[in-house]
Amino acid sequence: MEQPLIRISVRRLVEFILQSGDIDNRMAGADKDAMLLGGKIHRKIQRQMGADYHAEVALKHVIGCRGFDLQIEGRADGIIDTPEGTVVDEIKGVFKELHLLAEPVEVHLAQAKCYAFMYAEQNGLDRIGVQMTYCNMETEELKRFQSVYGAKELKDWFFEVAGKYEKWARYEITWKEKRNASIKGVEFPFAYRDGQKDLVSSVYRTILRKKKLFIQAPTGVGKTMASVFPAVKAVGEGLGEKIFYLTAKTITRTVAQQAFETLKEQALRFKVITLTAKEKICFCEEANCNPDYCPYAKGHYDRVNDAVYELITTSDDMSREVIEEQARRWNVCPFEMGLDVSLWVDGVICDYNYVFDPNAHLKRFFGDGMSGEYLFLIDEAHNLVERGREMYSAALYKEDFLEIRRLVKQEDPKLAGRLDECNKQMLALKRECETYQVLDSVSHxxxxxxxxxxxxxxxxxxxxxxxxxxxxLDLYFDVRMFLGIYDRLDENYLIYSELEDSGRFKVRLFCVNPAANLKEFLEKGNSAIFFSATLLPMHYYKELLSTEKDDYAIYALSPFEEEHRLLLLGTDVSTKYTRRSEDMYRRYAEYLKQVAETKKGNYIAFFPSYQFMEQVYVQFLSLTEDCGDIEYVMQSQYMSEEAREIFLENFEEEREKSLMGFCVMGGIFSEGIDLVEDKLIGAAIIGTGLPQVCRERELLKTYFDGKGYRGFDYAYLYPGMNKVLQSAGRVIRTDEDRGVILLLDERFGDVRYREIFPREWKTVWYCSLRNVKEQMHRFWEPEG
Known part of the structure; x- marks a missing residue:
């Protein structure tokens, strides 16, 4: 019988087994060889090496272990035929001055030695040369370290390194057997809601065919379980090895955790970790990762593998509390240990940036040349457009170069000179720029x-x-980001300079369409499911999140009865700037007063901005000061997590009066919160949610107009209406919920807005201040 096969790359093997010492953020360029910039240098050196140099040679070696085979594989940068014999070449791009490099970095040399062993073994060589080629990224100067090894010496060394990995591979094999056996018995944990079974089937079929699926599914369909359950089943059948459940907000991570926990009630063995931000999980007052400041950073790499192995072999619980407890016991960094644990679990719940951000992604899975059988479940996928734009854009400010130049001028004239050169380049652009300027190139x-x-x-x-x-260091990271993004520039980018109102001058590489960049990371896995209650219009999201034309898309119908929802459109109010006045703010306040008076209950009013909200709030207070039947609570601009929880607790309390919440559209309370039954019986959406006119919105509009799309819709209308739909989605959450949704802006009557309404908004009633109370009375009357 064929044995199970465990595969690991040469790079991951040596970095994993040979890591040692401290975490030290003072070594700014510790990961520089993995930067995007390195690829060009590799290719340039390889092309210069002549006919005897064979580039990118694929190599692998299989070690037979008891019960499984371990395959170690990778690509040697170069194999050189010389008169003296064969030499394996490993190329690394660095910014360090090469005279400071006395010897090769241990893990770099270890990679080269692995390739040397494999090549010697395959070709029956007694001896083989190893060459480490370091290239300075700035000057392109080269420094080489050369050595020759006997085949037996390499073999002994290689088997010693691989032998240390054997227990990890054995754990992986035995765990997968237990996990897959447990998955066979798992069934969908609830009675299927209308349309939910179709969703489950669609997700499974998409994974089976290694495709992408876009799901527009209204609140209440049960999107989370409808994607998690088939993905877990697919893992059990070998269609994927790891689920990445990606979210934009902390609150949706909790829902995902609950879905996995619900399945575990059926004796499912499935390890899941939720990655917590470094600042939140750090044991120190400040997340300063250097051994002089943090005792958990000192010697972290000497202990972390043992800490991880003990945890994964003794527990299925990878909760934050368990990670923290284990990290304290072994005196290691809880954040970094969590990332290491993620290698050995079956599901990872995390923010988008762990997968897609070129500066912050999990290099263990998504670094250069890394890939796997990953299944991506992308929750609240409408958020990924703006997040993607931000992740793949970069900016530099002229003033930052000047500030650092002043800081180092006396002690480091050479660095000050380089900063001065950059400042002069920026100054030349600033002189050409009145307010902003679209640039063809910034290659200089x-x-x-x-x-x-x-x-x-x-x-x-x-x-x-x-x-x-x-x-x-802040400037170093900004420059590194700019250089990394520069190498991505294509037709999906705009380059512009801008003199900001503050007087600061910037040059920005602006990613207008992130689809191609997202594709680079999505291709590292098998399949991706994008889902949201507000993925409308579908063509907009498909255009900006995927480059494929044959992606699947489904529109799930709402399981809730239309009679449970009253949708009113106010025709006598507007949030247009030209219409804003004290009288208009008072009209909005009057609407809110009438809503709260018609039926006792909890309501939220969603506003286009804090400023607009405060103006209406003042009017609302003056209208309601003599009536004691309405209480109110307002979102503040900078709320801590504790303050958010206190705000939401207001809606959980039993009360004798109506409660009106004042919130901002697109903010923390317009997505992801789940106030079911009578905890929220109405929402007033004040305005169309259109983003404020600004430089980048106008650039987006012009760009998409030039591509033949409706530029205004892409830059303003679609992002704005998404906020509206998200806010409205807070009201009807379960079969028992009844509620009113008021769209309070005359523009909602325009056909361009109406065509984005979800299918379940079939019946819309027009209203004004004169008759809104009467219409709501009729809706609530059946209840008495």
Missing amino acids: IYLKLMNLMAELERYLEECTEEEKRKKV
Whole structure:
């Protein structure tokens, strides 16, 4: 019988087994060889090496273990035929000055030695050369370290490293057997709601065919379980190895955790971790990851593998509390340990940026050359458009170069000189720019930034003043991000300069359509399911989240009876800037007063901005000061997590009066909150949610007009209506819920807005201040 096969890349093997020492964020460029910039240098060096140099040679070696085979694989950068014999070449791009490099980095040399063993073994060689080629990214100067190894010496070393991995591979095999056996007995945990079974089937079929699926599913369909359940079943049948459940907000992560816990009630063995942000899980007052400040950073890599192995072999519970307890016991960083644990679990619940952000993604899964049988479940997928734009855009400010130049001028003239060169480039652009300017290229700035990176890296390694170092490090990361994004520039980008109202001058690489960048990471897995209650219009989201033309899409029908919802459209109010006045604010306040008076209950009014909300709030207070039947609570601009919880607790309390919540559309209370039954019986949506006119919105409008799309819709209408639909979705959450939704802006009557209404909004009643109370009375009357 064929044995099960465990595969691991050479790079992951050596980094995993040979990691040691401290976590130290003072080493700014510790991960520089993995930067996007390195690929070009690799290819350039490979092309220059002549006919005897064979680039990107695929190699693998299979070790037979008891009960399974371990396959170690990768690509050697180069195999060179020389008169003296064969040499394996490993290329690394660095910003460090090469004279400071006395010997190869241990894990770099280990990679090369693995390839040397594999090549020697395959070709029956007694001896083989190893060459480490370091290339300075700025000057393209090369430094090589060469050595020769006997085949037996390499074999002994290789088997010692691989032997340390055997217990991990054995754990993986035995765990998967237990997990898959348990999945066979798992059934859908609830009675199927209308349309839910079709959703489950569609998700499973999409995974089976390795495709992408877009799901527009109204609140109440049960999207989370309808995607988690078939994905778990697919893992059990070998159609995927790991589920990534991706969210934009903390609150939706809780819903995903609950879905997995519900399935575990059927004896499912499935390890799931929710990744918590470093700032939240850090044991120290400040997340300063260096061994002089943090005791958990000191020697972390010497202990973390043992901590992880003990945890995964003794528990299925990977909750935050368990991770923290284990990290304290082993004296390691809880954040970094959590990332290491994610390698060994079956499901990872995390923010989008762990997968898609080129600066923050999990390099263990999505780094250069990494891929796997991943299944992506992308919750609240409408958020990914704006988040994607931000992740793949970058900006630099002229003033930042000047500030750091002043900071280092006396002690480091060389770095100050490089900063001055960049500042002069920016100054030349600033002189050409009155307010903003679309640019064809910034290649001249790119070259100066490459020169600057080497000096910044040198400075950061030498600097001992913590405050000064922090400021320089911030610029280092900004420049690194800019260089990384520069290498992505294509037709999906606009480059522009802008003189901001504050007087600061920036150059921005603006990703207008993130689909191609997202594709790069989605292709590292098998299948992706995008789902949301507000994925309308579907063509807009498909255009900006995927480059494929044959993606699947389904529109799930609402399971709730239409009679449970009253949808009113106010025709005598508007949030247009030209119509804003004290009288208009008072009209809105009057609407809210009438809503709260018609039936005692909890309501939320969603506003286009804090300023607009405060104006209406003042009018509302003056209208209701003499009537004691309405209580109110208002969202503030900077709320802590505790303050948010207190705000929501207001809607959980039993009360004798109506409660009116004042919130901002698109904010923390317009998505993801679940106030069921009579905890929320109405929402007033004040305005169409259109983003404020600004530079980037106008650039988006012009860009999409130029592509033949309706630019206004792409830049303003669709993002605005998404906020409206999200806010309205707070009202009807279960079969028992009844509620009113008021769309309070005359523009909602326009056909361009109406065509984005979801299918379940079939019946819309027009109203004004004169008759709104009467219409709501008729709706609530059956209840008495």
